[in-house]
Amino acid sequence: MVVTSFAQTPGYEFTTVVSHQATPVKDQGSTGTCWCFATASFMESELLRMGKGEYDLSEMFIVRQKYMNQMEDNYLRRGKGSIGEGSLAHTFKNAYKKAGTVPEEVYTGLLGDNKDHNHGALSRYLKALVDANIESKKRTPQFDALINNLFDIYLGKVPEKFTYKGKEYTPQSFTESLGLNMDDYVELTSFTHKPYYETFSPEVPDNWENQPMYNLPLDELIGAIDYALNKGYTVCWDGDVSEQGFSFKNGIAINPQVEDVKDYSTTDRARFEKMPKYERMDEVFKFKHPYPEINVTPEIRQDGYEKFVTTDDHLMHITGIVKDQNGTKYYITKNSWGADSNKSGGYL
Incomplete structure (x- = not known):
């Protein structure tokens, strides 16, 4: 089934401006792999847009290669790099370029009776092996074997060949059959501490690859998002979901004005003018x-960024635009916390 709509939030009357095809919502479970689920979802929508049909790409195949890339980076940084679960959309691209991809049914990353992703133990054992390797100051075939065995135990062995829809593939030949070019996709951002219309590497923890992004004025960044959506594309988005206005339960994220209530409706304004700020909130x-x-x-x-209030903590997949009854714009956003995780089918 291809998802093309969203659920209404009680009290909000949404009108769809544009909405694009997306594959079913998945669940990243107890892992920090939102970056992979969001980017895989984006690429699946790209395949739909390109007329190639519906695919379910393996997130954990990419996650495994990401860890391989990350360990090499960390080793060459003398252990001062990152081996955490978090990453950004370009991490998917870099892993895809190196290892390709496979269908979800070929590499689920779930073994035995496991139905949900949980990388707690994997992360702890990985850190122990990586720390020991840094201490030894030497990369050896034995270390490579240990790491691959660890991934085999927790994620499964990488297939050399597999059959998909009646045809035999290798990871490389399957990747080639998709026709996705990772260099077709760019990353944009907006910060004032660096020059506009130039690239720089945003100083956020998950950018462990120090990937440069093109810096735009904020209104132009929003304009680029809207332009892409209005031209039939979707957008992979990284941002902050730690604010009080982010309510996944209610399927909505807001940033309401509570300091100045002059634009409120007559009824609301009369009530709010009598309230202290905390009651308004x-x-x-x-x-x-x-x-x-x-x-x-x-x-x-x-x-917000410089006070560490606005943080880099979650990637999601923007698939469309709606407006509420007041004309305020919202983005239809596909999350990776499971289709049954809220009343909006896993969307905001």
Whole structure:
């Protein structure tokens, strides 16, 4: 089944501006692999857009190669790199270029009776092996064998050949059959501490590859997102879901204006003018109906980033645009916490 719609949030009346095809919502489980699930979903939508049909690509095949890339980077940095689970969309691209991909049914990353992803033990054993390798100051075939055995135990062995829809493939030949070119996709960002219209490597923990991104003024970044969506493309998005206005349970994320209520409806304004700020916050975050939103400027965004309030903590897949009854724009966003994780089928 291909998902093309979203559920309404009570109190909000959404009108679809544009909505694109996406594959069913998956569940990353107890792992920090949102970057892979979001980018795989984006690539699956690309295959739909290109008329190649519906695919379910293996996330864990990419995750395994990501760890291989990460361990080499960490070793050459004398153990000062990152071997954590978090990464960004370009990590998928880099792993894809190196190892290719396979269908989910060929490499699920789930062994035995396991139905949910959980990389807690894998991460702990990986760190122990990596730390020992750094201490030895030598990369050996024995270490490579240990690492591959670890991944085989927790994720499964990488197939040399497999049959998919009646045809035999290797990971490389299957990847070639998809026709996806990772160099066709660019990463954009917006920060004021670096020059606009140039590339730089954003200083966020998950950018362990120090990948450069093209820096745009905030309004142009939003314009690029809207342009892509209106031209039939989807967008892989990385951002902050730690704020109070992010309510996955309610299937919505808001950034309401509570300091100045002049734009509120007559009824709401009369109530809110009598409230202290904390009561206003409590009221708007009941998510009963839309309130006017903050006009986020480049300065507001930068201030949040430099105060460590706005963080890099989750990737999701933007598949469309809607507007509420007040004309406020929202992005239809596919999450990777399972289709049954909220009333919106895993979407916001």
